[in-house]
Amino acid sequence: QVQLVESGGGLVQAGDSLRLSCAASGRSVSPYSMAWFRQAPGKEREFVAGVTENGGRTKYADAVKGRFTISRDNFKNMVYLQMNSLKPEDTAVYYCALRLNLISAIPMWPHEYEYWGQGTKVTVAS
Secondary structure (H helix, E strand, O other): OOEEEEEEEEEEOOOOOOEEEEEEEOOOOOOOOOOEEEEEOOOEEEEEEEEOOOOOOOEEEOOOOOOOEEEEEEEOEEEEEEEEOOOHHHHHEEEEEOOOOOOOOOOHHHOOOOOOOOOOOEEEEE
């Protein structure tokens, strides 16, 4: 069983930065792709960013490209999301997700990921 715990959310002003962290426990996540999703009130959960098992490949949603950076530290069993130039439309609960599949890919659909954290709330004030 894998547990994912997100942290780092909060209330910030537009233009500010935040760094989200996701700590994995229960097993090593180093062989697997991981991703960040977000869900705003009244909206469906959407893909934000993903990274392959060795960090060699990343993928971003168009809405965050150039502002957000996903990274991972396999020694620490951690994944991060650096968010810069935050906008009010980035307000959402952010979730860390693990894809327990050895095929190196970064799917953008939530159902492709087996494990999820409880989420961390990010609020960006204008």
